[in-house]
Amino acid sequence: MQVYISVDMEGVAGVVHVDQTRRTGHDYAQARKWMTAEANAAIAGAFDAGATAVLVNDSHGDMRNLLLDELDVRAEVISGSLKPQAMVQGISPEFGVALFVGYHAGARSRAGILDHTYYGAVVARCRVGGRDFSETALNAAVCGMLGIPVGLVTGDSTTCAQARELLGDVETVEVKDAITRYAARHLAPAKARERIREAATRAVRRARQGDFKPFLPQAPLELEVEFANSACADAAELVPGSRRQDGVTLGYTAPDAGLLLRVFRAWILLASTTLT
Numbered sequence: 001m002q003v004y005i006s007v008d009m010e011g012v013a014g015v016v017h018v019d020q021t022r023r024t025g026h027d028y029a030q031a032r033k034w035m036t037a038e039a040n041a042a043i044a045g046a047f048d049a050g051a052t053a054v055l056v057n058d059s060h061g062d063m064r065n066l067l068l069d070e071l072d073v074r075a076e077v078i079s080g081s082l083k084p085q086a087m088v089q090g091i092s093p094e095f096g097v098a099l100f101v102g103y104h105a106g107a108r109s110r111a112g113i114l115d116h117t118y119y120g121a122v123v124a125r126c127r128v129g130g131r132d133f134s135e136t137a138l139n140a141a142v143c144g145m146l147g148i149p150v151g152l153v154t155g156d157s158t159t160c161a162q163a164r165e166l167l168g169d170v171e172t173v174e175v176k177d178a179i180t181r182y183a184a185r186h187l188a189p190a191k192a193r194e195r196i197r198e199a200a201t202r203a204v205r206r207a208r209q210g211d212f213k214p215f216l217p218q219a220p221l222e223l224e225v226e227f228a229n230s231a232c233a234d235a236a237e238l239v240p241g242s243r244r245q246d247g248v249t250l251g252y253t254a255p256d257a258g259l260l261l262r263v264f265r266a267w268i269l270l271a272s273t274t275l276t
């Protein structure tokens with residue numbers, strides 16, 4: 001079975017602040033080492049369970065965070081941006097399961113470390129079918145459309161709770177217990193990696209047994225995004241098919257999750273041009 005791994009940074013053990021997650025931050029160098037090590041733990045766990053190949057997608061910020069010289073040589077990696085499928089670039093029907101590592105809670109969460117949905121500066125809230133949709137939900141829906149289930153989500157306690165509520169009985173690893181948006185009680189990073197490796201092994205084994213179902217929200221998908229301000233919505237509204245619902249909210253009816261993600265990202269790119 002081929003295994004796909006999407007790796008973000010906010011949900012990595014030890015990370016609580018943007019000073020760690022931004023390239024210009026003082027503690028970024030340390031955080032990207034932790035991120036790479038958690039990716040390696042998931043890769044090792046997948047191979048422990050008999051994975052035939054592993055593809056890792058760097059899914060944070062400019063998507064050039066993973067330290068490639070330190071990456072497990074058995075895996076291949078996608079880095080850089082712009083990528084049409086963003087955090088799930090390269091997902092295709094040849095994969096048997098997707099693992100989400102270092103993920104974070106969706107915008108508007110309570111006690112979610114660095115919670116946001118794709119781009120916090122412009123997206124205040126993202127809903128699909130009236131339900132809050134986090135990055136876990138959006139990315140799982142794109143995987144689901146291709147028939148691929150998510151088998152593992154790692155991150156803080158809030159992220160893991162949201163993942164279980166959305167996806168049911170998937171493997172989760174709570175590497176930290178979020179106290180507020182910027183504070184958490186962590187496992188030691190080495191302990192977090194042990195748990196991620198074990199959980200990735202369980203996830204791949206369970207996927208082989210058909211234990212997980214692809215996440216397939218009912219189509220058509222009604223996307224609704226509340227932007228940070230009306231200028232963001234003014235710019236995003238240029239995407240054909242967008243419906244202005246109020247000063248800061250746009251709606252869009254998408255036939256599937258792939259098109260939904262493209263529209264969402266086009267909105268974000270346009271909206272971000274208004275930031276001063």
Ligand SMILES: [Zn+2]
Nearest residue numbers: 008009060061
């Ligand atoms: Zn991120």
